[in-house]
Amino acid sequence: MSGERRHLVLVGLMGSGKTEVGRECARRLGRPFVDTDALVEARAGRSIADIFRHDGEDAFRLLERDAVAHACASPEPAVISCGGGAVLSEENRRVMRGEGTVVLLTAPVEVLAARVGAGEGRPLLGSAEPADVLACLAAERDDAYRAAAHVAVDTSGHDLVAVADDVLACLDEVDG
Numbered sequence: 491m492s493g494e495r496r497h498l499v500l501v502g503l504m505g506s507g508k509t510e511v512g513r514e515c516a517r518r519l520g521r522p523f524v525d526t527d528a529l530v531e532a533r534a535g536r537s538i539a540d541i542f543r544h545d546g547e548d549a550f551r552l553l554e555r556d557a558v559a560h561a562c563a564s565p566e567p568a569v570i571s572c573g574g575g576a577v578l579s580e581e582n583r584r585v586m587r588g589e590g591t592v593v594l595l596t597a598p599v600e601v602l603a604a605r606v607g608a609g610e611g612r613p614l615l616g617s618a619e620p621a622d623v624l625a626c627l628a629a630e631r632d633d634a635y636r637a638a639a640h641v642a643v644d645t646s647g648h649d650l651v652a653v654a655d656d657v658l659a660c661l662d663e664v665d666g
């Protein structure tokens with residue numbers, strides 16, 4: 491499949507900027523923007539916090555898997571921002587890589603922690619110190635992020651426009 495017809499899929503930890511960078515890339519590419527968290531909430535008619543609280547993380551992961559599959563199945567090339575844990579599923583990684591160019595957004599844990607603030611609306615951050623949770627998740631998920639991504643872009647010290655520049659340059663390079 492040629493680059494023009496593949497999705498741009500953004501993955502990375504909470505606070506890596508997937509949603510903001512994704513929106514900016516979508517605007518510049520003239521493509522629709524899809525956020526799998528928003529898709530889960532729209533399809534379930536409930537917030538992610540509510541799903542975690544009442545049904546648990548496993549139930550959320552199933553809804554997330556359906557959302558990733560749905561977004562990636564769209565024939566119209568889109569920019570798809572995936573929730574931070576979507577890469578944990580081997581099936582999600584296969585679908586993302588099969589249908590898109592997957593870009594991992596990275597930043598040091600202290601930068602991610604500063605961006606997520608108190609972690610409102612992000613159940614995994616709970617009541618613990620966000621930097622501690624993010625450090626654990628970074629260690630646990632590193633292999634899955636690397637397995638999912640075709641390329642990684644460092645977002646620390648760069649503004650939104652510069653990160654979007656880098657992502658789009660990677661897209662050109664990978665897709666040719």
Ligand code: S3P
Pocket residue numbers: 502503504505508527538572573574575576611612613614
């Ligand atoms: C999660 C990240 C969140 C959301 C959910 C779980 C994770 O998305 O999917 O709270 O497992 O890292 P963002 O990365 O968009 O915050």
